[in-house]
Amino acid sequence: MRRPPRRSTVADDDAKGGFFADLFAPVAGFGVTFATMFRKVATQEYPEVKWPTQPRFHGRHQLNRHPDGLEKCVGCELCAWACPADAILVEGRGNDDERGLRFSPGERYGHIYQINYLRCIFCGLCIEACPTRALTMTNEYELADNNRADLIFTKEQLLAPLQEGMLPPPHPMVAGTEERDYYQGKVATATDEQRRWVDQHTSDRDAGGSDASGHDTEEAR
Ligand code: SF4
Numbered sequence: 001m002r003r004p005p006r007r008s009t010v011a012d013d014d015a016k017g018g019f020f021a022d023l024f025a026p027v028a029g030f031g032v033t034f035a036t037m038f039r040k041v042a043t044q045e046y047p048e049v050k051w052p053t054q055p056r057f058h059g060r061h062q063l064n065r066h067p068d069g070l071e072k073c074v075g076c077e078l079c080a081w082a083c084p085a086d087a088i089l090v091e092g093r094g095n096d097d098e099r100g101l102r103f104s105p106g107e108r109y110g111h112i113y114q115i116n117y118l119r120c121i122f123c124g125l126c127i128e129a130c131p132t133r134a135l136t137m138t139n140e141y142e143l144a145d146n147n148r149a150d151l152i153f154t155k156e157q158l159l160a161p162l163q164e165g166m167l168p169p170p171h172p173m174v175a176g177t178e179e180r181d182y183y184q185g186k187v188a189t190a191t192d193e194q195r196r197w198v199d200q201h202t203s204d205r206d207a208g209g210s211d212a213s214g215h216d217t218e219e220a221r
């Protein structure tokens with residue numbers, strides 16, 4: 001059965017618009033464009049201008065040092081076990097005072113330490129797991145590259161630079177201190193005794209041509 005034709009209402013007449021509305025209808029869509037042209041520009045001139053990140057931004061990792069230069073990492077591998085992306089490789093090794101190979105206070109140090117930034121998702125679980133606060137994250141975010149090898153960061157790349165008053169390991173702990181003294185903030189700087197030890201052993205090493213870095217270059221998984 002055919003329906004009767006619908007009768008026009010007042011609302012239908014309003015929706016049609018008037019003469020001027022019909023005249024400018026084709027350019028009405030440009031209103032948004034013109035309005036945007038006079039707004040403040042949000043484009044950043046990156047990489048010439050780098051905006052600071054939020055203070056707690058998760059960027060590249062850093063392996064921290066004690067105030068005398070010894071490393072905070074004790075090679076416990078907790079960070080590697082906590083990592084959901086399997087991006088960290090750690091191999092611990094024992095400090096050896098007799099052979100002049102002490103890199104951290106206490107028993108062990110991180111002999112091999114690598115982070116694979118092709119896997120890392122910057123979740124921060126590794127730094128939460130670290131018992132010594134050896135591992136933290138910086139605000140550095142420029143980590144792009146065009147090959148795999150350069151995105152596997154080694155211990156040397158991750159170690160914090162030496163600050164004033166620090167000596168490059170290996171060297172002995174501050175005389176008369178224990179491991180806990182370091183974590184209780186009782187060591188403020190390298191002592192003259194440590195300085196003499198480093199000078200002496202550096203010249204001995206140079207004469208003997210040996211490398212006491214104790215670091216390998218094994219590739220991460
Ligand atoms: S930030 Fe997350 S993904 Fe990256 S190394 Fe740490 S635990 Fe692994």
Ligand code: SF4
Nearest residue numbers: 073074076077079130
């Ligand atoms: S960074 Fe921390 S959690 Fe990882 S091996 Fe070193 S001490 Fe252990």
